[in-house]
Structures are given as structure tokens and as C-alpha cells.
Amino acid sequence: MITRGMNTTGLGLGLMVLALLWLCPGGLSAEPMTDRQAARHVLDRLGFGPGPGEVDRVAEMGWEAWVRQQMASREIDNDKTNKYVLEHFPSLAMTMEQVWAEYYPRYENEPPTQEEIKNRNKLRYDLNKELTGSVIYRAVYSERRFEEVMAEFWRNHFNIDQGKDQVQYLAAHYEQAVIRKYMFGDFADMLMASARHPAMLIYLDNDVSQKPLSDREQRMLVRFENKKYQPRSVMALGRQRGLNENYARELMELHTLGVANENRKGGYTQRDVTELARLLTGWTAGRSGDSMMGGGDGYGFRFRESVHDDEPKRVLGMSFRGNEGEAGGVRFIKALAEHKQTARFISTKLCRYLVCDDPPTELIDEVAQVFEDTDGDLAAVYEAILFSDAFMDSANYRAKFRTPFEFVVASLRATNAHMTSFNGTREALRRMGQPVYGCVDPTGYSDTAEAWLDPGVLVYRWDFALRLAQGKVGGVKVPGTFWKDMPKDDPAKLKQALAEALLAEGTQTEGWDTIESALGKKPEPKQAAGMVLGSPMFQEQ
């Protein structure tokens, strides 16, 4: 294991930097965090960074009290946030049926007019804006800070991409009904909700996964190839894609068990993946009254018996007779949620997110045990992490590299920014490579430094930092109150005020000397604020 403590590293042209090790410590640090450090630590990790005056407040009340308050999030008044969301992002409160009706108007003409097409495209874009806007708004302004931090975790764990097919129309509902609904509840419930949500089924292609063609059907296809006329039934066969293993694989690899490892107990094989895909054939989405999908009211999950593979199957040692229909899949997903390896996989990811990039095994052991003992009660699991020795170990203070999302939200919070539109921020995140609900990979965005620390990407952070301070991010304004104690004719006072406003430990912040000298003799307040936001120190949490 790497030794812990302070390292002196010479860099570039004479720049000396004291830096904490990125990796987690093997043991506990001798020096505990100061009260202010502890306050900043919990605000950073559990609240996307402190706003003005917040470090003082939390240091005053004690970090533990603040964390307990956030854990009991339902008791935190959130009316203001909810009201704003309802007013500005109405699709967040709609059923999927309503979203289709409102945002996907039927074409009255055949073929549709340019006007109709344009209108539909606009509405689709509006939907995108509402969802991404709501995510950014809540992360910056919600009083339920820890909820937002965990929402971001689960969005990435159960990733969907609004760029794929019709996912756009379903993602807002997914955010509410899958991510937010269960993030302080039971993991098993969230898993099941995701598995039955049209957004996930479409994103990972399970909606088109059907039992493979029989030999007879295959022969029909061949018989009619190259024929001008094809019976409808044969054309339908041609469109059928057969089995699609996409969701089955990710359900085990990314959502529950982790990557298959033949040597590890509980590992699964390609055969398990295929069998699971067969078990889940027919899990799809349908509209009201669609007889092919077995009828049903409102747009939503459907079990389509006619494409379900009803042969016997065996997945991860569990047997399915084949006549269980939908219940077979339900039984298996419940078993996945209870699997020992799932407890470990989810616990590891949570520790990495909340504590450090390479969390110690002992911590993971403890947390996984709580996960198992409580059948995946997520609130209990979070608590086990937040009140562990490792979480408050001073070696983990500022040990994470902020993701673009964390950086952007922390900047907006630190400057007490007012937002009237989310377009500029949304675009900034896209350029930094982390568009909201736009991760193409089913893995979701990584939260480790390794994933984000590329030379080119930092340039966009700097650009955002400068533009934010100068009021040049679309729809965002740093209010006058932020600048009021930052006189441009008193450099010493200005620097002091900036350090206090943006760096929690003020001029005591490790590395402040570097910033101080880079700001120069007579800094201009806005440029100086941008530089602090873009500094290496502000990229850490």
C-alpha cells in the first residue's frame, strides 16, 4: 500500500505543490479534519459544494448533525424547489401517456406538413431541455442536498441515454418513478422499477428482443426473398430481430453482479446471459389498447406473451419451467437483488463515489455486510458509509477530482448564481463530455479521476469558470451580493474575499500561494474569481 501523508512534488517551473495522495490510505490518519474542513468535506461530498456562508453554518452545528439532517431528507422543506420544477418543467410530473400526448402530437396530414414536423421537433427539444434543466436546477438549488448527490449516482448506475430512439419521451418519467422514488428506499425496488420501465427496456433493446425464429419461419423468409410481393406475415418476420441480449447482459454486469469473472464465486457465463435474455423476451412497452401488446391502459410496461420464449431455461443455477411467463423474470430479478455479489458490487461503487477512488477493502466489507443484513435498505447503506472512520479520514479530504457535473454545480453554488435558463450550462456540460442524460454507454459516467483527467477537457472548465464570473454563461448571473466585498482597488482585500468565498479554508487553503501569485498584483475581480474557480484547488472535493 502507498504510504499516507504529505508528499512534496516539484512541478513545471519551480512550482512546489503540497498534495495529498489520491489513493485511499491504508490506515487512519493521525490528524483529524478541523471543524471547517469537516464541514466543507460533507458539503462537497454530500451536497455538490458549499454555497456562501454554508461552511460556517455547518461547522457551527457540527458535521454530524448536518449529515443526520440530510439523511432524514423528507423532513427538509422542499416546497420551493418542487414548485419551481412543476412550473418550469411540467413534463417531470406527467405520466408517460401524458408526455406522448403533449409532446408528440399526431400528424393531421399525410404526408405531414413542414410545420407539423417542425413543431414535433421543437417539442422534442423542449422535453430534453426540461429534463436536463430540472436535473441542473435541483442539483444547484434543492435544500435536500444529499438526495441530489444520490440521484446523480443512481442516474449513472441505471444509465439511460435520451438520445436513443424514443427514450427522450420517457426519461423524465424514469427520473421520477425509478431514480427519485427509490433512492432512499430498497435497492430491490429500484432494480425492479428500472427493469419494468419502458425507457430502460428501449435503451437496452429488450423491447425488441423476441424468441428466435423457428425453422419453419426461417424457410418462409427464404421462400419469399427476391419476390416483388411478400405477404404481410412474412414482412413482419423480416423485421423481427430475434433475441437481443443487450439488457440481459447489462442487468447482471452493470446493474447487479458486476463483470463476470469465471474464477469468482457467483460469476456468470455467456450461457447465463443468453438464457436470461430468453427469460426476459416479451418484456416490452406498449400503448393503450394495442392488441399486439395484449391491450392494457396507458403507455407503459407490457408483457407480450406471443414473443415470449416458453421453453425451459436455466440461469445462474435457477430453473425455469417455461410456462411461468412474466413471473419467471420477476423471480430472477428478485434473486439478483438479493445476491451476495450484488451487495458487494453496489457497496463498492457507493464507497468509490462517496469516499475515494480506490476504497479500502475493510470499508467495502463493512458496507456490503450492512447491505446484506438490511436486504439492500439504501438509507442504512449510506449511513454505514457516512459514519465510517474512512469517510471522515483526513486523507480523504479533497481526495476526489470533481466530474464536470460536480465542478459546474459547485461553481454555480459557490458563486450563488441566479439561473433564468439552463441552456448555457447544459451546453457547457456537453462540451466537457458529460451531457445530462446523454451518456451513450450503459456504464453511465465514471466518477473517478482517471476517467476525466484529460488535458483538453480542463480547457473547457477554465472557459466555463471565466465566463461564469463574467456573466457570459447563457441564462446565468452571479449576483451583486457576491461581489460586494471585492473591491478592485484593494487587491489584498479582494484576494482575501475570493479565497473565503470560494475555497472554504480561505487563505489557509493548501496551494493558496500559487493562486495568490497567479492572480498578479492588481487583479480584476471577475477574472480573478474565474481563475480561482478554474484553479487546481477548485477541481478537488
Added chain:
Amino acid sequence: MATTRREFIKQTGTIALGAAGVGALGPKTVFGAAGGATPSKPTVVVLYLRGGSDPLSALIPYGDRTYYNLRPTIAVPAPSGENPRAGVIALNDYFGFHPSMAGLARLYKKGLMAPIVNAGSTHPTRSHFDAQDFMERAAPGVKSVTEGWLNRYLYMTKTGDDSDLRAVSFQPVLPRSLRGQYPALAVPDKDAQSAASVFAGLYGCDDAKQTAKSQEGPDADKPADKESPTTGRGRIIEAGAQGIARLNRLNEVLNDGKNKSAVDYPKTTLGGQFRDIAKLIKADAGLEVAAIDYNGWDHHAMQGGSYGVFQQMMGNVSNTIEAFVDDLGSKIDRTVVLTMSEFGRTARENGNSGSDHGHGGYMLAVGGPVNGGRFYGKWTGLSSRSLYEGRDMPVYTDFRDVFAEVLAGLYGFQADDHQFFPEYDANDKPMGLIKT
């Protein structure tokens, strides 16, 4: 837990790190380009046609009746005297290029260009993101590999003397093939770049310009020569410093009047990207790998035949590459452009005058080192028996065979010796795509 970058490199790269330095490069390596100590290596430009570009619209089997039966509304007519611009450009009595590919056809006839038919992934997925991932990481079906194949190559062969501009992508976010541990440069747009100069002091390169210049001299003392910092703060600062130094160097080259292009590129994003790449190559700036994404090839509807979306996009590719070859002059002898796409499309057109996700696709190789003027790959026709699952073009050439030949031919890098591609059975019979 997913294998991290480092673990993967550990598994596959440790042997290579020592062995694959400059000394291990192939016969093509030439040292001592004018005015610098930087060895000028050949350049590979990877152009990714994102979305699943249609092979049957690019490399057209016009000699096969079945092609016309399968595609009643989107087939391109056989070559004829009546309207030569609407018909297939015949290259033999069976195959021809799409009419928009006149530039590429000229390069083909000069022996500078070669198409590869029925090329693609051994993995059957028809999902864009899986197929793109698998191809760009060159690891079909292996999700634990998270680094791009170009990045892995760069990392395994890196030396202390690497040019700041060894790997560049002229787009804001790196394509997946270039993501990984090796610090490749994604070039931010001009607006964002101006921010970089403000941060030079904070990221330990106050004299960023001077740093960039000093690297050309023999006494270069750049951060990369030192051991990389392992600490958090140190790594942030290093990444920032690298970004600034690289951008400065890049702009120096791009703005230098003597690298100006004498030829006209299409006035498209793609044209501009290739023009900038040509500048770096002409300036001997040490560019070894460039990668470009060209989005929008998922033509499920209204794909067009002789005219339409495909024609416009492919025309852009063809005209851009022809201009690029002209622009490079003799430098084309050490440059290869390779196009690829995640999969091909259905042989039969769908009900919307388009085509759906398929399996086998195509690749194009252009450049002096290419044994051009001929088709590569195996072709078994279009009957449903020869199609994959009765509907798609089959894959007979693993895209990794092509990658491996390019790396071996240009850089003497033997992918199989380095277990470079996980779970890959090297092709015993090389295609001979690259001249040796």
C-alpha cells in the same frame, strides 16, 4: 468491478513497455526530419463514420441482379453513357463506387486507395453503442477493456521524446478510440482556447510559449520527461500544463504561414479537420495518430440512391480525402487514412427507402503505403444463403486484422506479440494491405 485502465495495461502492456520504444519500430521509421530531433513517424488518420454506413451504397455490386432486386428504390443504376454522374463508377465488371466517390475512384486508379468488403466485427451486436465500443476499443464482446485501441498503441509505444502533438483529434471530445491513459489532445474550439492562456500560471507553465519552443531543442526539459506525479493535485496540474503546452504548440503550427494549404478543401467541418491535419503532417510536428468522428450515417429512411443524404455525405468524404492527398504531396507516402463504421446495414432496403442495422460493413484505406487499386476481402454474393442471418452482409475480415496490418506496416508494431487485442486470433494470412 470493471477492469481499470491501469489493470488492463498491466495485463497486456508490461512486456511491451520496454520493448516497443523507438528501437522496435519498423523499417519505415525515418529519423532526423529537417530542423528537429523529433523522429518523423508515419501518420495514421482514422475516420469513423458513426451510425453504420451502408456498404452496398459505397461499394456497389452492380454486376449482381440481386442488388437491384433487394433495393428497388435506393439502388444506383449501372454505369451508362446517358447520365454518367448518376450511375455507378465501374472499377471492374462487377464492382463500382457510388457516383459521389469520383475523387476516391481517381485515387483507386492511381493505386493509392483500396476498399475492403465484408469487413467488421466478430460480435453480432446491432446496437450502435456496443458495436462502436467494441470497434473503437478493438475488443468485441469484452466490456472490461475501457481504453481505445489507438490510445493503447500510443501508451505502449510512448517514449520520453514523444511530440506534444503525437495524437490529436480536431474535435472537442476525444473519440473513444483515442481515450485512455495516453494524453491525446482533443482540440477545443477557439473561444475556449483563449481561456487557456489565463491559466498558464496556475498550472505551472508561466512560460508556456517558451516551454513549447524549448521542446524543439535538444535540451528540452519538459514535464513529460519527469516521472508522472502520482498525487491528486499533481496530476491535475500536470494535465492542465500538458493541455496548455499542446495547444500553444498546435496553434504555432496551424498559424505558421508556410503550412498553409494550397488546395481547396470542401467548406465543411470534415474538410477543415483534414486541412488542419495536413498542416501538422507537412510541418513534421510529430503527428502520429489523428482521429475524426463523422456522425450521421444511420440512414433508416430516405437514404437516397444516386442522389440524397448518402450521396452528400459520401461526396464530402471523397472530396475531402482527395484534397488531403493533393495537399500532402510527397508526405502521402507516409500517411494512411482508414475509414470504418460500427456495422453495415441490411442488404434489403426497408419500408422507408432506407436500410436498418446490419452486420458486415466496409473499410477504405487511402495513402502511399497502401497497396491500392484493388479490392480486399472475401465476397460471396447477395443470396440469402450467403447473407448473415439471411439479411445482412457477412463479416469475413475482422476489423482487427486491418488494424493489426496498419500498425505493423506503418510502425512495425506486432499486435499479436503484444497481446494487443484481447481474445483475438491473429490472421495467419495477412491481406497485404500495407506495402512492406
